[in-house]
Amino acid sequence: MKQRITILSALLCAVLLTAGCGETKTISLSASSMADTLREKVAFTDQLEKVDADTVYALYPLNADQVAEQSVYVSTGATAEEIAVFAGKDAESAKQIEQAVQKRLKTQKDGFADYLLAEMDKLNQAVVVTEGQYVIFCVANDADQVRSVIDSFLS
Numbered sequence: 001m002k003q004r005i006t007i008l009s010a011l012l013c014a015v016l017l018t019a020g021c022g023e024t025k026t027i028s029l030s031a032s033s034m035a036d037t038l039r040e041k042v043a044f045t046d047q048l049e050k051v052d053a054d055t056v057y058a059l060y061p062l063n064a065d066q067v068a069e070q071s072v073y074v075s076t077g078a079t080a081e082e083i084a085v086f087a088g089k090d091a092e093s094a095k096q097i098e099q100a101v102q103k104r105l106k107t108q109k110d111g112f113a114d115y116l117l118a119e120m121d122k123l124n125q126a127v128v129v130t131e132g133q134y135v136i137f138c139v140a141n142d143a144d145q146v147r148s149v150i151d152s153f154l155s
Contacts, residue, residue, distance in 0.1 A: 068087045
């Protein structure tokens with residue numbers, strides 16, 4: 001009986017150890033190539049223009065020391081369409097970047113609610129993905145298409 005208990009205990013430990021050893025996926029991507037790919041592969045109704053770092057930090061309440069790399073495209077203002085890809089310095093920075101993205105999204109919703117109601121559908125389906133140190137934000141007509149492009153980078 002003791003031998004069976006010992007064998008069962010050893011098997012149980014092996015199963016628990018194996019279950020806890022799942023592979024951790026490490027993601028490495030370029031913010032600019034991700035943003036450029038979204039711009040090329042997603043259908044936008046407006047012309048998107050890349051903005052400089054000063055404009056990025058004016059639009060997103062962030063400190064430059066939180067961000068390792070960023071690439072942001074904004075519309076002409078006639079639509080709410082936008083692409084923003086950030087690489088934080090680390091996972092903690094990514095949390096702060098995600099909060100800044102959520103604030104930007106709220107600002108856009110507040111601004112377009114009284115201006116262009118048609119843009120609210122896009123804003124309500126905006127895609128925000130945080131993976132490791134990366135935060136990806138995109139406002140477009142087709143959120144599924146955006147997710148598909150992002151998934152192709154993250155898988």
